[in-house]
Amino acid sequence: MSTLHFKNLSGGPGHADILRHLDIAFGPGLTGLVGPNGAGKTTLLRTAMGLLTPRAGTVGIDDKPLADLSLTERARAMAYLPQNGPVHWAMTVVDIVRLGRFSCQTGTKEDDVAIDRAMTACAVDGFASRVISTLSGGERSRVLLARALAAQTGILLVDEPTNALDPAQQHRIMAILQTRARAGTNVICALHDLPLAARYCDRLVFLQDGKVIEDGLPATVLTAASFSAAYGLHFDKRGYLADEHDPQ
Amino acid sequence: MKAVISVLVTALVVLIVFSLLLGDVHFSPAEFMAALGHQGDAAKVLIVWDIRLPRTLLAALVGAGLGASGAALQGYLRNPLADPGIVGISASAGLGAVIALYFGLSALSIWVLPGAAMAGAGLAAVVLMALARHQASVTSVVLGGVALSSLSVALTALLMNLSPNPWALSEIAYWLMGSVADRSFFELGFAAPLILGGIGVLSLGAPALNALSLGEDAARSMGVSSARTGRLVVLGTLLCVGSGVAVAGAIGFIGLAAPHLARPFLGARPGALIVPSALIGAVLLLGADMLARVLSGPGTPLYLGVTTALLGAPFFLYLVYTQRRAFP
Numbered sequence: 001m002s003t004l005h006f007k008n009l010s011g012g013p014g015h016a017d018i019l020r021h022l023d024i025a026f027g028p029g030l031t032g033l034v035g036p037n038g039a040g041k042t043t044l045l046r047t048a049m050g051l052l053t054p055r056a057g058t059v060g061i062d063d064k065p066l067a068d069l070s071l072t073e074r075a076r077a078m079a080y081l082p083q084n085g086p087v088h089w090a091m092t093v094v095d096i097v098r099l100g101r102f103s104c105q106t107g108t109k110e111d112d113v114a115i116d117r118a119m120t121a122c123a124v125d126g127f128a129s130r131v132i133s134t135l136s137g138g139e140r141s142r143v144l145l146a147r148a149l150a151a152q153t154g155i156l157l158v159d160e161p162t163n164a165l166d167p168a169q170q171h172r173i174m175a176i177l178q179t180r181a182r183a184g185t186n187v188i189c190a191l192h193d194l195p196l197a198a199r200y201c202d203r204l205v206f207l208q209d210g211k212v213i214e215d216g217l218p219a220t221v222l223t224a225a226s227f228s229a230a231y232g233l234h235f236d237k238r239g240y241l242a243d244e245h246d247p248q
Numbered sequence: 249m250k251a252v253i254s255v256l257v258t259a260l261v262v263l264i265v266f267s268l269l270l271g272d273v274h275f276s277p278a279e280f281m282a283a284l285g286h287q288g289d290a291a292k293v294l295i296v297w298d299i300r301l302p303r304t305l306l307a308a309l310v311g312a313g314l315g316a317s318g319a320a321l322q323g324y325l326r327n328p329l330a331d332p333g334i335v336g337i338s339a340s341a342g343l344g345a346v347i348a349l350y351f352g353l354s355a356l357s358i359w360v361l362p363g364a365a366m367a368g369a370g371l372a373a374v375v376l377m378a379l380a381r382h383q384a385s386v387t388s389v390v391l392g393g394v395a396l397s398s399l400s401v402a403l404t405a406l407l408m409n410l411s412p413n414p415w416a417l418s419e420i421a422y423w424l425m426g427s428v429a430d431r432s433f434f435e436l437g438f439a440a441p442l443i444l445g446g447i448g449v450l451s452l453g454a455p456a457l458n459a460l461s462l463g464e465d466a467a468r469s470m471g472v473s474s475a476r477t478g479r480l481v482v483l484g485t486l487l488c489v490g491s492g493v494a495v496a497g498a499i500g501f502i503g504l505a506a507p508h509l510a511r512p513f514l515g516a517r518p519g520a521l522i523v524p525s526a527l528i529g530a531v532l533l534l535g536a537d538m539l540a541r542v543l544s545g546p547g548t549p550l551y552l553g554v555t556t557a558l559l560g561a562p563f564f565l566y567l568v569y570t571q572r573r574a575f576p
Binding site: 046049050051071072074076078079080081082085086088089090091092095096099100102103131144151 | 472
């Protein structure tokens, strides 16, 4: 099982320091990254994947610094599902999932087995030959997730996979991630939906302004205090927003 | 895939045979076979080997280079409108050749004109590769290409504007219209290794082009270097298109249309379209050259670039109309 760790990491896209002196490690299980827009969730995932170069500090997998790994070695260790990832051509489902094997193509049955497993896990095997543009939003999301799962990496980085999906599809995606995490993968998932995060994640990391403000079990992280600190929202004793009109 | 490749290869072979038979001098099958074997009438041997064969093979080769580079560029830029013209390599090669024609350098040696065209294309490729370095966005490559293309076209127009006499102007203008007429085995020998090598280089980037279909972030996370892929595509296009322009002038639409013709039969994976697009490009350009020969009147040759544009533009419009719902 792989551990992803950040040591005194600062950086972000361009010259902006979105992440600030971040010290954190991600081990096995499903970890949810939560926090307001601009907190650094996507920046953290993109930096972990090597898509952004940190200004200071290091990222590493187990005892190896990310900078010492080639693109192929990184891809064999980590898979990444970007937020709202595009598909530029009218490709079929199976062709897209097969791309997940890009870095680890063995040319043997191992590739076919990995592709089949990923498609079955995401329930997209029933429409393998359909073109992506003909699918619903939920089906499309599951196809792109299957592509990331097909790589069979020890670490899986997922950026807001439930965006713009109906509740049933959201639960379906999170259940797939939870199953994969329970099978031993280190899954790190950025989320905005806090009830969903509380329901599925083993651990939640609350980010604000590029720093970790809470880290632990969902029940300990999702508190009125952390809400107030992160989102600037205040709740009364009954759980209503403090400035909300009370109909009673 | 194999069935489509087989059909295309068969079509190309049939067209090559018809192209060798096409012309003012008629051949019986026996005469044709004899001429191919360097037997029989010396004049007919000369017509087949020194006139029709270089022209035919050159048309097929140049078309193949344009088709392959069109497919690779559309995949790399993730844009169905991309063609070798959009990155400026065609126009820069044209400018190099026009400089050789304008200053009369092309008369010094038969190597000067194609060499100058390749130099122009190479200069454009160096600029494009500099733009594709590190994690540069492909948009920067396409914008740089558009700028290079505009500059080359403007400089070509300037040279035509300053042309010292009408003869020099007409020589430049006719050359820019594109043609494979009166070409010899010299041009074929010059272009063949470059174009075939270029198709090989483009094929090396094929798997990465498939991955880039999911965007640069996803592709990079899969182990794809966008910069390396960009270098392969630019180098392959330089070899295919630069040498094509060097021996046949500017020819449009083949690079744009060939991948669109391949997609309905072979799917949309850009990497899988490179070789089939090369074959389609060969068939299209050879067919266009045969048509140009049939339609040309005595003393008024119809130029190949004119034929491809006249036929290609309406056909491409039809293609866009019928496939408009399939575009991403």
